[in-house]
Amino acid sequence: DTEVTQTPKHLVMGMTNKKSLKCEQHMGHRAMYWYKQKAKKPPELMFVYSYEKLSINESVPSRFSPECPNSSLLNLHLHALQPEDSALYLCASSQGQGPSGNIQYFGAGTRLSVL
Amino acid sequence: AQSVTQLGSHVSVSEGALVLLRCNYSSSVPPYLFWYVQYPNQGLQLLLKYTSAATLVKGINGFEAEFKKSETSFHLTKPSAHMSDAAEYFCAVSDHGLTGGGNKLTFGTGTQLKVEL
Numbered sequence: 001d002t003e004v005t006q007t008p009k010h011l012v013m014g015m016t017n018k019k020s021l022k023c024e025q026h027m028g029h030r031a032m033y034w035y036k037q038k039a040k041k042p043p044e045l046m047f048v049y050s051y052e053k054l055s056i057n058e059s060v061p062s063r064f065s066p067e068c069p070n071s072s073l074l075n076l077h078l079h080a081l082q083p084e085d086s087a088l089y090l091c092a093s094s095q096g097q098g099p100s101g102n103i104q105y106f107g108a109g110t111r112l113s114v115l
Numbered sequence: 116a117q118s119v120t121q122l123g124s125h126v127s128v129s130e131g132a133l134v135l136l137r138c139n140y141s142s143s144v145p146p147y148l149f150w151y152v153q154y155p156n157q158g159l160q161l162l163l164k165y166t167s168a169a170t171l172v173k174g175i176n177g178f179e180a181e182f183k184k185s186e187t188s189f190h191l192t193k194p195s196a197h198m199s200d201a202a203e204y205f206c207a208v209s210d211h212g213l214t215g216g217g218n219k220l221t222f223g224t225g226t227q228l229k230v231e232l
Contacts, residue, residue, distance in 0.1 A: 004158075031217035042205055042222035043159070050216030090158055096216035102147045102166065102209040104220060106158040 003027075004107035006091050012113045013081065021076040021110045023091030031096035032074040033104065034066060037088040049074060050096055081114045088112075117142045117208045121223035129231050134178075134193040136226045138206030141187065147209040148189045149220070150180055154202045162204075165189060176200070201230045 005024045013019050023032065031050045035043035048056035049068040057066075063085075065077040074091060088111050092104040122137040140146050147166050151159040163174025170182040180191045189206060206223040213219065 006158075033217070040225075042225055043220075045219060048213065048217045048219070050213065053215070055213055055215050055217055056219070092159075094218065097212065100166075101212060101216075102218045103149070103161065103164055104218070105161065106151075108158040111156070 004091055004093055004105050006089075006107035006110050008110060009108065010111045010113075012115060013078065014115050015081060015083075017081075018077070018079045020078065021089055021091075021112075023074040023076075023093075023107055024072055025093040025105075026072055027093065027095075027105070028071075029093035029095050029105075030071060031094045031101075032068065033092040033094075034074070034076050035090040035092065035106075037090055037109070039087075043090055047076075078112075081112075083114050086112055086114045117146065117210060117221050119148075119206045119208050119221060119223040121204075121206050121226050123226055124224065125227045125229065127229040127231060128196045130198055131195050134191070134196045134200065134228065136191040136204050136206075136228065138180075138189045138191065138223060139187050140189060140206075140208050142208055144211060147211070147218075148180075148182065149207045149209065150174065150178070150189075150191050151205045151207060152176075152202050153205065153225075159205065162191070196228075196230045198230050198232075201228055203227050 034046040037043045047066045067075040088109045091107045094104045095101045118141045150162040207220045
């Protein structure tokens with residue numbers, strides 16, 4: 001089973017709202033990732049968590065706040081977003097280390113619209 | 116720094132024809148290479164991976180790719196296209212792992228495959 005589950009599938013929010021995106025995996029993976037993908041573009045890395053610690057923040061604005069409560073769960077808290085933040089947000093996970101550690105498995109994404 | 120270049124942002128083939136999607140990489144170390152497929156309004160699905168074992172890699176849905184070090188290429192092929200193959204395809208290269216775990220994927224710009232009757 002290589003399933004990464006993201007909720008919600010769709011989210012519409014105003015610029016003053018606070019919302020959260022959720023990502024879950026039960027493959028025992030120790031690395032989890034958030035990506036942002038605009039239409040007709042490749043995914044852009046936002047954050048990497050490894051063993052529940054933030055290891056990479058790709059200069060993402062503070063209105064995006066990641067959280068990793070445990071090794072299976074990854075959240076992305078959203079606050080005071082701008083319309084240009086509208087995109088598909090993808091979560092991924094990987095073993096983190098070892099021979100297959102580089103293989104990332106992606107969820108179906110959350111389609112976010114900021115009004 | 117690592118990078119991948121996908122030649123052709125749009126490729127159109129007839130159903131039953133050969134599919135060839137091109138990917139060239141640049142890496143200072145032996146690369147880990149991947150092909151992902153993205154159907155409309157979905158996430159990325161792993162098609163196949165090269166991690167320094169056999170140079171001809173077979174993936175899902177009849178796709179395969181050949182790693183050619185001399186050409187720094189990792190082109191994706193399928194002998195006979197099917198309508199259901201219409202999607203966006205991304206080639207990606209990975210680093211050898213981050214300190215503390217995890218890895219960084221660098222994606223190409225993608226190739227939209229169209230399959231016509």
